[in-house]
Amino acid sequence: MDKIVVFLLAGLTNGSVYGLIGLSLSLIYGTNRIINFAQGDFVMVGAMSAIFFMVTCSLPTPVAIAAVIATVLLCALALEFAVYRPLKRRGAPPLTIMIGTLAGAIIASGSALLIWGPNQLYVPNIFSLNPITLGPLTTNLQQLAIVSAFIVLLTLTWFLLYRTSFGLCIRATGAQPRIAQLMGIRPARVVRFGFMFSAMVSGIAGVLVGPLLGGQVSMGVELTVKGFMAAILGGLGSPFAAAAGGIAIGVLEAFVAGYGSSLYAEPIIFLLILIVLLVRPYGLLGDFEAARR
Template sequence: MEQIGVILLAGLTNGSVYGLVGLSISLIYGTNRVINFAQGEFVMLGVMSAILFMVTCALPLLPAIAAVLGVVLVAALALEFGVYQPLLRRGAPPLTIMIGTLAAAIIATGAALLVWGPLQLYVPNVLPLEAMRVGPLITNPQQIAIIVVFAALLALTWFLLYRTRFGLCIRATGVNARVALLMGIRSRRIVRFGFLFSALISGIVGLLVGPLLGGQVGMGVTLTVKGFMAAILGGLGSPFAAAAGGVLIALVEALVAGYGSSLYAEPIIFALILMILFFRPYGLLGDFEAGRH
């Protein structure tokens, strides 16, 4: 009982991280049909700049957090104006833009390498990591914070998408960008919102997850891939399906690691996703997009 509790909690924590990256990827995909290969790099920048501002510059907590989120938002604008817009202007198809975001990811890693070097760095804790008991479960404040933030960001995204006029515009763009444009929806603003909001989410993830994963400039790719898998598994068409996909992946991962060998967790998950894609090409919850094809 105790073991399964620990496993499920660990799964839920990682799932929150994967889920939020998946949600970010799906949000951007929803606004402009581009898969952002640099999403994990936002998390990496969040983690690394937390080290910079909290340890190297020794800023107080709140200004440090603001500075971290500032870095991530600037990176998002750089991605939009340096990669997405120029490629779009030149009529590049979505897959080429995806390769462009991959280039951006390499640039981000390369730049981070110059600043922080290739070594794994210690990341300061925003919250204590001591074990504590919540009912029958053993956990720590960091885990709880991640899960709570996951839930809060999901709720915020839901509110934005379904309870605001702007959210209606985003969803309309997601269903049919051309029609939305004809209806007077300014898609460039929506695309910018997609980049900024998803970068913000990833930056917050970076702040929280640093102490668990450690800080290393190459960590972005793994997170991007996990986020993709989450989005593909759940269904790229809906941010919430993507988040659910992330939780599912992490739970399976934790269960395989807990009861089998952690060595095989990744291959098993990828194989599982591959199999699911064969039966449901648009993801487990992907009817939304499938209907459009």
């Protein structure tokens, strides 16, 4: 029983990160129907810039976190201005724009490699890593902060989309961009907000998960894949379904690694996704979210 609780906590921790990336991917997809293959690199930028601001510059933690968020927002604006906007203006198809975001991811990881090198670096923790016991559970504040951030950011996304007028603009742009534009909505601003909000979410995830995984410039690729898997499993059309898919992947990964080997985790997860897509092509919750809206 104790092992199950440990694996469940590990799965929730990793799944929260995958879920946040899946949520970010789905949010951008909902505004412009493209997959941002640089999404995981926002997590990498968050973790590595935390090293720069907290260790190299020795800034106070609140100031450093604000600087990290500002950095990932600038990276999101750079991706939107330098890749998405020029290609969209020239009428490029979605596949071309997605390849452009992949090129942006390669440029980001290459630039980070020149700055920080290939080795794994220590990311300073914001919360204590000392073990604490909560009933049958042994954890630490950093793990609890990751799960808590997942819940808070998920709630914030729900409130933004369904309880604000701007959220209505976002959903209208995702459903019918041409009609939304005729109604006075500016799709370009909605898309820009999608890039920036998703970058902020991923940057916060990088700051929180960095102390547990370590900071490495190559971490963005793997996290992008895991986030994409989460979005496909849960349902790419809904940020909340994608977040649920991330939790499912994290828990399954933890149990497979705990009772078997981590080498089998990804093949089993891909097999599960294939089976789900054969039965439910829109993901586990995709049809439900579409019907609800």
